[in-house]
Amino acid sequence: MQHTDKNYENQINSINEKLVKMGSILEQQFSDALKVVASRDQNLANTVIEKDNLINELNHEISDLVFQIIAMRQPMADDLRFLFCSIKIIRDLERIGDHLTTVAKKGYRVSTNIPDQLIEKLEILGGKASVMTHDALNCLFDRKLADADKIAERDNIIDDLHGSFIKDVLSYMKEHDDFIPDSLALIQISKGIERIGDYVTNIMEEVHFLIEGKYNNS
Amino acid sequence: MVNAITTENVNVFYGDKQAINNISLNFLKNKVTALIGPSGCGKSTFLRCLNRMNDVIDICRVEGKISINDQDIYNDQIEVEQLREKVGMVFQKPNPFPKSIYDNVAYGPRIHGFTDKKNEMDEIVATTLKKAGLFEEVKDRLDDLGTSLSGGQQQRLCIARAIAVKPEVILMDEPCSALDPIATSIIEELITELKESYTIIIVTHSMQQAARVSDKTAFFHLGNLIEEGDTTKIFTKPDNQKTNDYITGRFG
Amino acid sequence: MTNLIKRKKAERRFQLYGIFAVSLSLLFVLTLIVNIFSSGVGGFYKTSFLMDIHFDQKLLKLDDNPSSEQIADTSFRKLISYNFKENFSQYSKDELKKIKKLFYRKVDKEAQSYLLQNPQYLNQKVELLFTASTDIDQIHKGNFNRNIPEKQRAINDFQLEIYDQFIETEKVKSVFNKGYFTSGDSRDPESAGVASSVMGSVFTILICFLLSFPIAIFASIYLEEFAKPGKVTDLIEININNLAAVPSIIFGLLGLGILLNFFGLPRSTSLVGGMVLSFMTLPTIIVACRSSLRAVPPSIREGALALGATKNQVVFHHVLPLAMPGTLTGTIIGLARAVGETAPLLMIGMVAFIMNVPGTPLEPAVGMPAQIYLWSESAERGFIEKTSSAIILLLIFLIVVNFVSVYFRKKYEKKW
Numbered sequence: 001m002q003h004t005d006k007n008y009e010n011q012i013n014s015i016n017e018k019l020v021k022m023g024s025i026l027e028q029q030f031s032d033a034l035k036v037v038a039s040r041d042q043n044l045a046n047t048v049i050e051k052d053n054l055i056n057e058l059n060h061e062i063s064d065l066v067f068q069i070i071a072m073r074q075p076m077a078d079d080l081r082f083l084f085c086s087i088k089i090i091r092d093l094e095r096i097g098d099h100l101t102t103v104a105k106k107g108y109r110v111s112t113n114i115p116d117q118l119i120e121k122l123e124i125l126g127g128k129a130s131v132m133t134h135d136a137l138n139c140l141f142d143r144k145l146a147d148a149d150k151i152a153e154r155d156n157i158i159d160d161l162h163g164s165f166i167k168d169v170l171s172y173m174k175e176h177d178d179f180i181p182d183s184l185a186l187i188q189i190s191k192g193i194e195r196i197g198d199y200v201t202n203i204m205e206e207v208h209f210l211i212e213g214k215y216n217n218s
Numbered sequence: 219m220v221n222a223i224t225t226e227n228v229n230v231f232y233g234d235k236q237a238i239n240n241i242s243l244n245f246l247k248n249k250v251t252a253l254i255g256p257s258g259c260g261k262s263t264f265l266r267c268l269n270r271m272n273d274v275i276d277i278c279r280v281e282g283k284i285s286i287n288d289q290d291i292y293n294d295q296i297e298v299e300q301l302r303e304k305v306g307m308v309f310q311k312p313n314p315f316p317k318s319i320y321d322n323v324a325y326g327p328r329i330h331g332f333t334d335k336k337n338e339m340d341e342i343v344a345t346t347l348k349k350a351g352l353f354e355e356v357k358d359r360l361d362d363l364g365t366s367l368s369g370g371q372q373q374r375l376c377i378a379r380a381i382a383v384k385p386e387v388i389l390m391d392e393p394c395s396a397l398d399p400i401a402t403s404i405i406e407e408l409i410t411e412l413k414e415s416y417t418i419i420i421v422t423h424s425m426q427q428a429a430r431v432s433d434k435t436a437f438f439h440l441g442n443l444i445e446e447g448d449t450t451k452i453f454t455k456p457d458n459q460k461t462n463d464y465i466t467g468r469f470g
Numbered sequence: 471m472t473n474l475i476k477r478k479k480a481e482r483r484f485q486l487y488g489i490f491a492v493s494l495s496l497l498f499v500l501t502l503i504v505n506i507f508s509s510g511v512g513g514f515y516k517t518s519f520l521m522d523i524h525f526d527q528k529l530l531k532l533d534d535n536p537s538s539e540q541i542a543d544t545s546f547r548k549l550i551s552y553n554f555k556e557n558f559s560q561y562s563k564d565e566l567k568k569i570k571k572l573f574y575r576k577v578d579k580e581a582q583s584y585l586l587q588n589p590q591y592l593n594q595k596v597e598l599l600f601t602a603s604t605d606i607d608q609i610h611k612g613n614f615n616r617n618i619p620e621k622q623r624a625i626n627d628f629q630l631e632i633y634d635q636f637i638e639t640e641k642v643k644s645v646f647n648k649g650y651f652t653s654g655d656s657r658d659p660e661s662a663g664v665a666s667s668v669m670g671s672v673f674t675i676l677i678c679f680l681l682s683f684p685i686a687i688f689a690s691i692y693l694e695e696f697a698k699p700g701k702v703t704d705l706i707e708i709n710i711n712n713l714a715a716v717p718s719i720i721f722g723l724l725g726l727g728i729l730l731n732f733f734g735l736p737r738s739t740s741l742v743g744g745m746v747l748s749f750m751t752l753p754t755i756i757v758a759c760r761s762s763l764r765a766v767p768p769s770i771r772e773g774a775l776a777l778g779a780t781k782n783q784v785v786f787h788h789v790l791p792l793a794m795p796g797t798l799t800g801t802i803i804g805l806a807r808a809v810g811e812t813a814p815l816l817m818i819g820m821v822a823f824i825m826n827v828p829g830t831p832l833e834p835a836v837g838m839p840a841q842i843y844l845w846s847e848s849a850e851r852g853f854i855e856k857t858s859s860a861i862i863l864l865l866i867f868l869i870v871v872n873f874v875s876v877y878f879r880k881k882y883e884k885k886w
Contacts, residue, residue: 001468008467074426076453076465213455271776276698302778309776313769315788325787326777376773383777 022058023137033100034126037107048104055097085206092199099192106185125161136200155197162194222247222417228282241443250418252428255438256470261421269305306380310392312372314364322364326383350378370401390420437461513859517607518599520641546578574601574660604659604852654825659852666824670835677744686755694763713753721750722817738819738834746814751804758800762793794882802875812839838864
């Protein structure tokens with residue numbers, strides 16, 4: 001059902017649209033950043049770095065709109081929860097964006113003589129995180145908590161994958177002295193992706209609050 | 219948590235038209251309960267059942283049980299004047315009597331025979347005006363006409379008038395809708411103080427007022443009770459979608 | 471823009487019409503007042519002649535230090551004849567008769583009342599004022615032209631000569647006519663007064679007010695606050711509203727038929743007059759009272775009810791006081807009409823010749839309008855003046871009734 005006040009309805013819809021846009025840019029960033037890791041394409045990396053500005057802009061736009069609505073509209077119930085969660089979610093999305101930028105930055109500088117298995121493992125890690133992000137965003141936009149628990153589990157998987165990747169990099173590093181700069185880069189990329197998983201978990205907590213009106217204590 | 223008023227299966231008819239559909243709603247003692255809902259939803263009608271003010275309307279028929287202290291107030295044995303001594307009312311538009319401020323407050327105690335002595339009545343008037351937060355402003359002009367006060371002061375005078383007879387419950391029908399924001403917040407503050415001593419039931423059009431002032435909120439729609447509960451819950455996560463839509467301004 | 475100029479011009483014209491109409495009516499009112507005053511103000515004065523009178527004890531056949539009863543019993547005629555002879559010794563018997571005619575024929579009674587009030591005058595010679603006859607009184611006041619041929623006058627030339635002499639010797643005085651206010655009706659214009667009609671009107675209006683006001687208020691309260699809406703109440707309402715338009719003489723018939731014939735109440739009394747007028751005034755007050763009651767906002771009633779007041783308390787403590795200004799307005803209108811009503815009083819006999827001033831509403835009386843009518847019918851010139859004086863008094867009476875009512879209305883008017 002629509003708000004009687006059309007302006008108010010438009011304002012809420014505008015926030016929603018911007019969130020959706022933010023989400024879709026983010027997903028594109030994710031896939032591009034992973035491509036950069038695979039292909040070391042500097043141009044693509046630059047594109048990712050540039051596009052992060054869009055995410056930051058959207059962050060500020062949404063923040064301003066939310067602030068205005070709170071001041072002028074005394075939002076209640078589902079509107080209030082939506083606005084309250086939006087502020088927190090855009091923070092998380094913006095940080096995800098930053099980490100993806102780091103992934104791209106580090107990704108294209110990594111030298112080409114890194115063993116393929118490591119890259120593949122990184123791709124798997126990245127892929128899982130990307131899917132997790134996608135599913136979480138769907139929960140937000142559809143306002144549905146389906147498979148919410150599974151998303152939390154997936155973060156554990158990502159943590160584990162990250163843990164094992166670090167081990168692999170370290171053991172490779174022990175055997176190859178000149179590999180240290182690359183190793184550091186790889187570790188940073190993996191760390192970044194792992195952090196993204198944490199942020200997505202945060203987002204899911206907010207989505208839970210948005211739909212249920214309370215945080216998930218489990 | 220004790221109930222000051224309990225209502226069970228209340229139905230109200232104006233002639234053939236049904237205005238209240240089978241409502242059962244309890245009101246906790248020394249708490250403020252707000253009744254909200256769009257125009258014509260029956261909240262004022264329901265409120266007026268609680269002190270039998272609907273009796274003056276010939277075609278109005280009330281069915282069901284409304285009890286105060288386990289006594290059905292629609293029982294034939296009940297004297298309606300005594301009921302109204304226990305359950306006072308403050309109206310939307312301030313309606314002080316065109317008498318002096320003193321006489322406005324003293325009228326209730328006089329007709330219920332509280333005291334004959336002037337000094338005791340003076341005491342009652344002073345204490346009541348202090349409780350209503352009006353004494354300091356009018357103590358030097360108790361003989362002035364009640365209608366010479368400002369809107370907010372008049373409403374506080376009406377509240378004083380109501381509490382002068384020592385009621386248990388105070389019913390308020392949109393008490394601030396005719397007042398400016400400052401006068402409104404003075405009265406809201408007063409309501410918060412008064413609930414220490416009285417049970418307050420307030421009908422309001424303003425969701426923000428209900429949110430500020432009440433402990434419990436009940437949402438009415440087309441004569442039905444849709445939802446009732448703690449005010450915080452109603453305004454952050456109501457159970458019923460209709461409640462949510464009304465509160466967020468999606469209809470009403 | 472021209473539309474605005476047209477409108478303003480039209481407004482200006484309308485204003486001028488209004489001012490013209492008001493001025494015209496003011497002119498008429500002024501003419502009326504001037505007319506009445508000029509013809510009536512003379513009635514408050516009477517012409518009197520100064521004359522020496524010797525209260526000879528022997529002629530009065532009185533003892534030394536006589537009691538009031540003795541003075542009241544004895545005849546003063548011989549005394550007056552003697553004094554006239556003494557004062558006008560130079561004139562013949564015939565002429566003396568004519569001179570006597572210059573005086574009010576009850577000269578002996580006037581002398582008697584002087585002595586009653588001043589017993590010390592016994593055996594004294596005192597110069598006292600005696601009322602002139604009505605004919606010379608009118609001439610002195612200029613209401614009657616003395617310059618017309620003798621045959622057309624009541625006062626002949628000789629009498630005029632004497633009168634002129636009196637003027638020269640300063641024996642003619644215009645004194646305040648106290649008797650006008652203290653005596654009842656009389657065949658003689660000299661002694662006719664308004665007292666009986668004023669008291670008659672006062673009692674009548676008082677009875678009318680005391681009966682109609684409370685009954686009207688209680689009836690209005692019943693109809694407005696307590697009666698259940700239905701056919702019976704509607705019927706009562708219609709009838710009351712129609713009563714206000716009934717010609718007043720019908721109420722007179724009602725009084726005649728029921729009060730006089732059926733209940734056998736005394737005819738011609740202010741009591742019955744008051745009762746008849748109250749029938750007439752009731753509907754006016756009821757209509758005014760009901761609309762005032764209706765105008766009291768329901769919020770006042772609700773406020774009182776919510777405090778636990780009973781219905782009666784709500785009505786008598788709150789609604790009725792607020793309805794008072796409007797009710798009193800209706801009462802003023804009703805009473806003002808009643809003061810001037812004559813037709814219904816005629817039917818119950820309040821139009822007789824009343825000499826004695828009524829002391830209670832149970833004595834026969836006459837109302838001021840009826841008295842004015844009776845005097846206006848009289849052929850005597852002296853009564854014309856008295857009629858106008860009575861009209862002035864009636865107007866003053868009306869103004870007083872109005873002011874009293876307005877005072878009470880202002881007293882009860884409160885802002886709400």
